[in-house]
Amino acid sequence: MPDRIQFQASFGLQVKTVEISKVYGAGDSYHVYIDRYYNGSFIKTNLGYAKHLPPNSQLTSDDIQIIEELIEGLSM
Numbered sequence: 001m002p003d004r005i006q007f008q009a010s011f012g013l014q015v016k017t018v019e020i021s022k023v024y025g026a027g028d029s030y031h032v033y034i035d036r037y038y039n040g041s042f043i044k045t046n047l048g049y050a051k052h053l054p055p056n057s058q059l060t061s062d063d064i065q066i067i068e069e070l071i072e073g074l075s076m
Contacts, residue, residue: 005070011058020070030071034058042071 004021016035023029028044040053049068053059059067 003074005074009063020067020074022074030074032059032067042067044071 003024004019006017006019008015009018010016011034019033019036021031021033023031023041026043030042030044032039032042038054039057039059040051043050043052049071051064
């Protein structure tokens with residue numbers, strides 16, 4: 001099972017590298033990096049995902065939903 005996903009995504013007119021990686025020793029916790037800069041964490045709970053995003057996060061609600069689906073694929 002892979003421990004990270006990396007892909008290119010469009011943010012407005014810019015294309016950036018997005019990486020989602022598992023945080024070992026922290027349960028079902030994942031960090032999101034955009035162009036190698038930390039952009040939040042997602043922690044899988046019984047009720048869904050607890051999200052910790054910085055106030056200036058570049059992620060939209062659609063981005064967040066896609067990231068949750070990608071994490072589900074990682075945790076299978």
